[in-house]
Structures are given as C-alpha cells and as structure tokens.
Amino acid sequence: MIGLAATLAAVAGAAGPAAADTGDSGPRGAAHSKLTLTYQAKVVHLTCRPAGGDHPRPVQACATLRDIDGNPSRLKPGDAFCMLLYAPVTARVQGTWEGRSVRWQQTYGNSCEMARATGVLFQF
Template identity: 45%
Template sequence: MNMHAPAALLAALLLAAPAVDASPAPDPGTGTALRLTVTGPAPATTAPSPDGAAPAAPAARAVTLHCDPAGGDHPRAAAACDDLDASAGRVERAPGDTACVLLYDPVEVRAEGVWRGRPVSFARTYGNTCELHARTGAVFAF
C-alpha cells in the first residue's frame, strides 16, 4: 500500500483549485459607520451604602464613528479611523509596550456597524481602562 498517494493526490487537488481570497480587501470608497459603547468602570465599591442602597450601576457612554471622511460624535474620530485602518478594521490589536497596573476595574465595550462596507460586531470586557486603551487605541477613547 502506497502511503504517499493520498498526500500526492491532495497536493494535486490543491494546486489545481483556483485561488480564493478568504477576506477580500474592503473597498475604500465604502463608508464606515460604527456605534461604539463603553460601560464602566464599575463604581469604586460594590458594598451597599450605609442606608442599604445598592451602588450605582456603571455609567454607559456611546458615540457614533464615521470614517472616509472621519466624523460622527466621536471626539477623536480621525485617530480612531487611523487605528482601524492600520489594523484592517479589527477593533482589537496587540497591546504593544504598554504596561498596565493589575487593578481589576472592568470596562465593557461594544462596536456594531460597518467598516468600509464590512460588518463589524465586537464585544469584550477588559480588566481596566488602561488595558482597554492599550488594546483598542483611540477607538474607545471617549
């Protein structure tokens, strides 16, 4: 029995198959519109107040980001669009050289919409705002 025949057959099939780009480049002429939401950080304490009331829920903030041209109500729209362009539309990136304190003060983020015509749906909880900004740059800097 020839054990190399299946591998040779697979190689021949792969070479004969047409090349397919699994992630086609987005058309730069297609717009970007994202709804960005940040919830947190949490209140400084989770203990009830002396009167027994529960602590306030983390504050949620939301903005709209447009790119090509940069706009919306994001205060750093141009920088956020530049960060998205640099990462080919990925909201999260490698943290780089940023060192963050190991303080757990969770921040929940969400991005929904389109980047250059490609659907975007991103949700993540980061340990604190330093970690958030190290991983997302200016995208959630509002």
C-alpha cells in the same frame, strides 16, 4: 456591462497616488463606514470616509481602523503599565466598515487595560 467595468477600472487606475486614503476621505468608490463604540455608559458614533461623528479624534480613530482593516481583534496593545485592580470594562464596536458588518466585544480587567489594548478607539 464589460465596457463599463473597463471604463471604471481605467478611471480608478488613472487616479494613481492621488487616490491615497488620508483618513478623512478615501479613494473614489470606497464604501462609507459607520460604527458605534461603547464602554460602560459611554457611547460615540464614528464615521469614516469622511471621518466624523462625535468621536473626539475621528481622523486618528479611522486611521487606526484602516490599519487593521476594520477588525478590532487585530489591534496591537500599547506598552503602558496598568495597576492590577479588577474592575471589568467591556468595549464594543458595531456597525459597518467599508460595507462589511462589524460586531466586536472584549472585556478587559479595568479601563487602563482597555485603553492600552485599544488606543485611540476608546479614548472618549
């Protein structure tokens, strides 16, 4: 068992920079990610490693999730201006990110505020 672990570590180390994550595929052994994103009556499925599903921008969405380690609570809002119109929208993400369970929900004052806060993730 120790010999197998050492062999795997050597193979992973030999991969070096060529194993960099591009959003479409990941390093060998990286866990597959499969998420469902919803708001209002809209639903999309997103897979990462490889990027796919019916999200209109899966590569960019996977890159965003990779930057925040799959935790939507870590998203940094953009700087767009939104009207002060109260029409609440609840965004949800659930599924798995690199083998970990993800369940996230946030209600925003309107769809503009949601788009500002979540970027490409909820652009569908």
